[in-house]
Amino acid sequence: MPPSFYILAALTIAATAAALSLRNLVHCALALSVAFIGLAAVYLQLDAQFVGLAQILVYVGAVSILVVFAILLTRNDEATKPLVSRFSVAGAATALVVLGVLTWAIDKSEFTHRKLPPAPAATVRQIGDALMTHYVLALEVIALLLTAALIGAVIIAMHNEEPKS
Amino acid sequence: MSSLSSYLLLSAFLFALGLAGAITRRNAIIVLIGVELMLNAANLNFIAFWRFGDHPEALTGILFAIFSIGVAAAEAAVGLALIIAIYRQYKTTNLDRIDSMKG
Amino acid sequence: MTDAIDQIFVNLKHWLVGWCPADLQPLASIILSVAMVIGVFAGLFAVVTVIERKGLGRIQNRYGPNRVGPFGFLQFAADGIKTLTKEDIVPRAADRVVHYLAPLALVMPVFAAYAVLPFGRNMTLTELDGGLLFFFAMGASTELAVFMAGWSSRNKYALFGAMRAIAQMISYEIPLILSAITVVMLTGSLSLVKIVAVQGTYAGWLPDWNVFTPWGFAGFVLFMIAAAAESNRSPFDLPEGESEIIAGYYIEYSGFKFALFFLGEYLGMFAISGLAITLFLGGWHAPAVWLTWVPSYVWFMAKLMALILLFIWVRGTLPRLRQDQLMNFAWKFMLPLALINLLTAGLWHFIPPGGVRWFICSALVVGPYLMLGQGLTSPDKATKRVYRFAD
Numbered sequence: 001m002p003p004s005f006y007i008l009a010a011l012t013i014a015a016t017a018a019a020l021s022l023r024n025l026v027h028c029a030l031a032l033s034v035a036f037i038g039l040a041a042v043y044l045q046l047d048a049q050f051v052g053l054a055q056i057l058v059y060v061g062a063v064s065i066l067v068v069f070a071i072l073l074t075r076n077d078e079a080t081k082p083l084v085s086r087f088s089v090a091g092a093a094t095a096l097v098v099l100g101v102l103t104w105a106i107d108k109s110e111f112t113h114r115k116l117p118p119a120p121a122a123t124v125r126q127i128g129d130a131l132m133t134h135y136v137l138a139l140e141v142i143a144l145l146l147t148a149a150l151i152g153a154v155i156i157a158m159h160n161e162e163p164k165s
Numbered sequence: 166m167s168s169l170s171s172y173l174l175l176s177a178f179l180f181a182l183g184l185a186g187a188i189t190r191r192n193a194i195i196v197l198i199g200v201e202l203m204l205n206a207a208n209l210n211f212i213a214f215w216r217f218g219d220h221p222e223a224l225t226g227i228l229f230a231i232f233s234i235g236v237a238a239a240e241a242a243v244g245l246a247l248i249i250a251i252y253r254q255y256k257t258t259n260l261d262r263i264d265s266m267k268g
Numbered sequence: 269m270t271d272a273i274d275q276i277f278v279n280l281k282h283w284l285v286g287w288c289p290a291d292l293q294p295l296a297s298i299i300l301s302v303a304m305v306i307g308v309f310a311g312l313f314a315v316v317t318v319i320e321r322k323g324l325g326r327i328q329n330r331y332g333p334n335r336v337g338p339f340g341f342l343q344f345a346a347d348g349i350k351t352l353t354k355e356d357i358v359p360r361a362a363d364r365v366v367h368y369l370a371p372l373a374l375v376m377p378v379f380a381a382y383a384v385l386p387f388g389r390n391m392t393l394t395e396l397d398g399g400l401l402f403f404f405a406m407g408a409s410t411e412l413a414v415f416m417a418g419w420s421s422r423n424k425y426a427l428f429g430a431m432r433a434i435a436q437m438i439s440y441e442i443p444l445i446l447s448a449i450t451v452v453m454l455t456g457s458l459s460l461v462k463i464v465a466v467q468g469t470y471a472g473w474l475p476d477w478n479v480f481t482p483w484g485f486a487g488f489v490l491f492m493i494a495a496a497a498e499s500n501r502s503p504f505d506l507p508e509g510e511s512e513i514i515a516g517y518y519i520e521y522s523g524f525k526f527a528l529f530f531l532g533e534y535l536g537m538f539a540i541s542g543l544a545i546t547l548f549l550g551g552w553h554a555p556a557v558w559l560t561w562v563p564s565y566v567w568f569m570a571k572l573m574a575l576i577l578l579f580i581w582v583r584g585t586l587p588r589l590r591q592d593q594l595m596n597f598a599w600k601f602m603l604p605l606a607l608i609n610l611l612t613a614g615l616w617h618f619i620p621p622g623g624v625r626w627f628i629c630s631a632l633v634v635g636p637y638l639m640l641g642q643g644l645t646s647p648d649k650a651t652k653r654v655y656r657f658a659d
Contacts, residue, residue, distance in 0.1 A: 009175045016179055016202055025194060025202045032198050033412055034181075039205055044215045044228075053401040058234050061408025063201065065434060068415055070194055070245040072254040072431075088479055089249075091188030099181035106173045106213075110650065116168045120221030120250030124398050124458045126174045127231075133235050142235045149211070149239035155247035160548075 005045060013037030021145055026070045029065040047119045172213035179206035193251070193258045197244045204237045274563040279306070289563050296457035301393050305382050311536045312572075314344035320580050327584035349525070356523040359422055371521070374413035378535045379569035382407040387463050388552045388565035399460040400452060403543055404445055407496040407498065410536065411437050414507075414517050417529070421520035429516025432591065433500060434509035439598040440497035440504075446606035447490040450483050450613035453548045460543075464551030475552035482629035488548040490606050492578075493621075495544060497598070499537040502583035507589060541575040542568070601640055608636045624651045 015038060018031035043052035095142040131139050180203050187199030210232045215226025252258055272279075281300050288296040291332055318333065322477040325332025326610035340515040358367055384399035386392040396402050411434050418430020438578035455463050469476045478484035518529040545551060548570050552564035589597070619625040 005171065009171075012175065012179055013182070014254065016182045018214070019198055019202070020182060023191065027366075028195060028198060030412070030416065031355075032201075033208050036201065036205070037409075039179075039209060042172070042209065043212050046212050046267075048212045048216070048227055048230070049250075050401065051227055051234070051395070052213060052400050053398050053405045054231060054234055055208075056405035057401065057408050059201075061405065061411060062438075063238060065411055065415070065438065066241055066245050067194060067198065068412075068419075069434075073249055074194070074258045088189040092185055094188060095185035096182045098184055099177060102177035103174065104178065106177065107171050109170075111169075114169055114217055117217065119217070122221070122224060122227055124401075125261070126222075127224060127227060127454070130228055131231075135228050136234075138232055140190050142232055145239050147236060148263055153242040156243070157246040157249045162214060 002045075005042070008038050008041050008045065012042065026068065029064060029067045032067065036060050036064065048122065050122065050124055055084050066123060169213060169217040176209040176213065177204045178204075180211065182261065188245075191259050191261050193248045193260050194245070196260065197241065197248065200244075201241060203238060204233060206241075208233050270563075271559045274389055276563075277388070278563065282341045288486060294473060305393065306379065309382065309533070309538055310534055312538060313531055314348070315341075316534060316538075316576055317347065317530075318343045319577075320534065323548070323577070323580045324584045327581075328450055337366045338614075341525050350504060351527040352524060354523040357520075359520050361422040361516075362520065363420040363422070365522075365555060366416050368525075370413050370420060370534070373416060373529050374410055374532040375535070377406040377409040378532050378539060381536075381539045382542075382565075383569045384460050385539065386461050386546060386551055387542075387568050388563065390566060391552075393396065395459065395461050398458045400448060400543075402450075403460075403539075404441075407536075407540070407560035409443065410532070411414055413532075418517035421517070423520050425513040425515075426517050426519050429519070430506045432513075436497055436500070436507060436594060436598075438604070439595060442493045443490050443598065443602040443606040444494035444498060445619075446603075447487040447494065448543075448547055449479055450487045450609055452612070454478070454483075454617060460546050460551075464546055467550040468553050473556065474518075475550055475553060475555055477548065477553075479548040479550075481616065482626065482633045483609055484548055484614055486605065486609045486612070486633040488544065490602055491544055491548065493602065495540040496579065496582065497594075499533060499540055501537060501579055503586035503589050504594065505588060537579060538572065538576070539564050539581070541572055542573060547570045596644070601644060605636060608632060614641070 013033050015035035019028050019035055022028045022031060036055065038053040039061075040052045043049075044057060129165045183199040183202035184208060185199075187196045187203070190199070211226040211230045211233065215230075216222055217248070218226065233259055248258060251263060255263055257263070281304075284300060285293050285297050318424040320344070322334075322340065333343040335408035336342040336346045338515040339546050341472060358364060361615050379405050384396050384402050405656050414433045414437070414479065418426045418428075418433070421427075451463060452458055457463060467475070467477050474480055479488045496502075500507050506512075508518075513519075521529060545568065554560045554562060554564075554567055616625060616629050616634065621629060
């Protein structure tokens with residue numbers, strides 16, 4: 001393993017933990033974007049250039065901004081109330097069990113002990129060809145989904161109260 | 166420790182953290198952040214299996230990750246719109262207090 | 269001989285790197301290239317601030333700076349010393365960590381975006397396969413820095429400015445990317461080096477630049493308008509409109525941090541102009557066959573200066589938009605035109621070359637422009653303004 005992986009992994013996990021545990025919601029959103037950048041760097045390290053760059057464009061450029069806008073549009077009372085909900089113990093236990101099972105499965109599996117094969121070629125042209133031939137139906141469905149989500153989000157969040165005159 | 170398993174372990178940690186955040190936090194926005202992080206952990210698995218798999222030239226993992234990013238973007242937009250709509254109704258994003266469906 | 273001058277920087281770098289021990293050579297090569305880019309564009313920033321102030325002065329019938337150095341051209345040195353020696357004030361209520369990190373988070377992606385721009389023949393820092401995607405990813409990450417600056421200052425004007433800036437950048441990012449996609453469609457590559465290479469031939473006295481096609485011309489105009497909005501240049505400088513919200517998101521910054529914001533904004537403008545040159549204006553290629561003896565980097569810099577002067581001219585000419593005009597312009601005018609332009613580019617690819625192709629594609633560019641312009645500006649649409657909150 002290259003040392004850069006350990007640095008990136010530590011950064012990503014620390015940022016994720018911060019994003020989910022900080023009290024100030026804007027700090028959470030900023031930590032979240034650091035986690036996204038860390039993951040994008042891991043993708044780049046895995047020779048998945050297109051996905052890594054798309055990750056930065058979509059998550060850091062759009063999703064983080066959406067989260068920030070939602071935080072500013074809603075007032076939060078985090079500063080005074082307890083941070084966690086009433087399911088906190090059960091939730092933490094569930095997450096720990098999931099982590100344990102996943103770790104056990106990864107450790108036991110034969111498949112996961114293989115070494116890094118030589119870097120495959122995944123040029124943008126190949127990805128584009130695959131999208132336009134083999135996966136064209138999925139692409140259309142995604143286009144439909146995004147359009148529906150766009151219209152749906154606008155309608156849900158639209159102000160339907162009449163202005164007071 | 167071999168290469169693939171360390172990527173999978175990173176992904177498992179991210180997934181567990183996202184799950185813990187999504188279940189335990191009270192704020193709806195943080196819950197959504199947790200869900201996004203779980204989706205990202207799944208994406209990391211796709212990329213790692215593509216990179217270590219037997220047929221990387223098929224690009225399956227890459228394309229699955231790209232579609233997953235698209236779905237996650239749509240999910241974030243709709244989810245945050247729902248949170249804003251709920252906030253207008255209840256004047257809170259605290260999930261413990263949005264319980265009018267509770268019998 | 270012309271080749272030697274053209275490649276002088278490349279050869280110089282190889283020669284310098286050759287002096288290093290073998291295992292340090294990749295590192296030395298990276299450091300040299302990065303230092304070169306930072307040096308050249310920070311220097312350009314210094315020169316352009318003076319040119320801008322003098323040019324705006326001339327447009328407004330005054331002299332502009334003329335005290336420091338010959339014709340005032342050393343004004344940037346005086347400005348630099350002033351900002352460096354000023355006190356660095358952080359508001360007491362500010363979120364100190366975020367307030368400190370915001371200028372860095374703005375400048376770093378802007379500098380990173382230069383990594384994929386081809387400045388001349390063999391003069392690209394990294395020839396990424398997805399170079400255009402990298403550029404847009406870096407451009408999109410600056411939005412978060414703007415928000416960090418506005419939010420951490422704990423100042424309502426800063427927050428207003430940040431919200432305006434983010435809304436504007438997100439809205440104009442869509443026409444920006446859509447107009448760039450036409451070039452990607454016709455070139456079949458996201459690599460900026462390849463996009464430049466495709467534009468390197470000459471048809472008669474005209475070079476094969478993308479701007480000399482109907483879709484390319486429309487794309488270039490849309491791209492430049494969106495670029496002005498992305499880099500918060502006038503007439504889209506609402507985020508820092510000094511008469512409304514003083515200085516927008518960097519109101520609470522002083523000293524060197526303010527200089528970093530200033531630097532980031534100008535470098536963003538240079539980078540996006542460089543991308544416009546790469547996509548539409550033939551990159552570093554000469555505009556005519558008999559001018560190919562001039563080195564490639566000279567052409568890049570000349571085109572860059574031309575676009576910068578265009579930005580300065582526009583800034584001195586047009587008044588600032590209102591917020592609703594800004595949004596209407598992006599969503600009702602630029603976005604439909606950019607979408608139709610995608611269709612035009614597709615038709616251009618499939619119709620065989622000739623007059624018919626030119627006629628159809630030009631009609632598809634000019635027709636919607638006229639119709640949309642008529643529809644948005646016709647006087648019968650202008651009704652009495654309804655004030656929602658001001659009554």
